[in-house]
Amino acid sequence: MLMDDLKRLLRVPVKPDWEALCANLRREGTPRRVHFMELYEDAEIKREVIRRFGLAADVNPDDPHAALRREIAVQRLLGYDAVVCAVQWPGFPRSQHDAPDTAGDTAARSQSRGTRKWTDEHRGPIGTWEEFERYPWPRADQIRTDDLEWLARELPEDMCIYSGCHSVFENVTWLMGYETFCLSLYDQPDLVRAMFERVGSCLYEVCQVLVQLPRVDLLFGGDDMGFNLQTMAPPQVLVEQSLPWHKKMAALAHERGRLYLLHSCGNLRAIMPALIEDVQIDARHSFEDAIEPVTEAKRAWGDRIALIGGVDMDLFCRGTQAQIRQRVRQILDVCLPGGGYCLGAGNTVANYVPLENYLTMLDEGRRYAA
Secondary structure, three states, X not given: OOHHHHHHOOOOOOOOOHHHHHHHHOOOOXXXXXXXXXXXXXXXXXXXXXXXXXXXXXXXXXXXXXXXXXXXXXXXXXXXXXEEOOOEOXXXXXXXXXXXXXXXXXXOHHHXXXXXXXXXXXXXXXXXXXXXXXXXXXXXXXXXXXXXXXXXXXXXXXXXXXXXXXXXXXXXHHHHOHHHHHHHHHHOHHHHHHHHHHHHHHHHHHHHHHOOXXXXXEEEEEOOOEOXXXXXXXXXXXXXXXXXXXXHHHHHHXXXXXXXXXXXXXXXXXXXXHHHHHHOOOEEEOOOOOOXXXXXXXXXXXXXXXXXXXXXXXXXXXXXXXXXXXXXXXXXXXXXXXXXXXXXXXXXXXXXXXXXXXXXXHHHHHHHHO
16 A cells, blocks of 8 residues: 555544543443554554654654653554553563564564564473472562653643553463463362462552552453353353452552453353453453454443454454455444444454554544544
8 A cells, every 4th residue: 555545544633532532431422433442552563653654753762761752653643542551560471482473474574573472381480389489470669660650741631541450360371381270270279279369469569559650540451361162261260260350450440540441352251240240340352253243242241341342353454445444334333322332453453464454444433433
């Protein structure tokens, strides 16, 4: 696509309005325009937006906050009401393998990162009590908020910040290895319980920091707990050992006037009642047409929670622009009335998504409101 054609995709203006975004997520009525939201966009996508739209040319590369200034410029151009930013901390180091990044097969080769990291599903760094005790668990005093504090001062007043405190179940399985985790549910249930307790308490400490920061109005918890057929662990395990930590974080967010959003991939039908009634999430993100199209989720859950995303990743990558426009209109026709819906990708805007297809989704959302 030629540069002029690319720029024409975003010709309908959008002015950020974080208060309207939050009202929409609280389901306070049909919004005046379509609001967009993503868990995040890959760095390669944002780099292409900067390059092809000539953004942030006046940003001094020696500025220690240059990356954040560029982030603000990208999100405003694309039409988002909020900027994502995380705490700086050690997190949970784990075993990973390198594999070639095939992003160039579906998107421009300039969007490939060369290699991708994959977590070892068989065995992670913790499989015994000795390894549990030896592991370098992150401490609360290691949490830094420099970037979040800078954004709180410099972010335009019509935008807010959303930040993550994730993932409980995922980090347990990453640290143990999914295969080791499954065996340990029966062979070492006490170790599994200790893993959930330690990981959950570390993430809760992050949440305690986030709710004290100004302009962090949305907490985006994350935890991929399912695959296409069912949850990745018995539902009772998730309800008893993972969801209580999300409940604590959601309660803390609500006490401080924040919203608690949950990103979780896969088939969660078995635990959706618990997520809504017990955890009390305000919104769920991540939908795949082969599991539960977002339009079906709207009919099933839309009177109790907001929904985010839902433009299927396969369509995003392999569909035509006409197909993407048609699907966006179908989704908005069902999901927008009454509020409680933000348009976005079924998962994340990954580097293998053709930039033109991504911008087409945003453009159709702008046109829908025009």
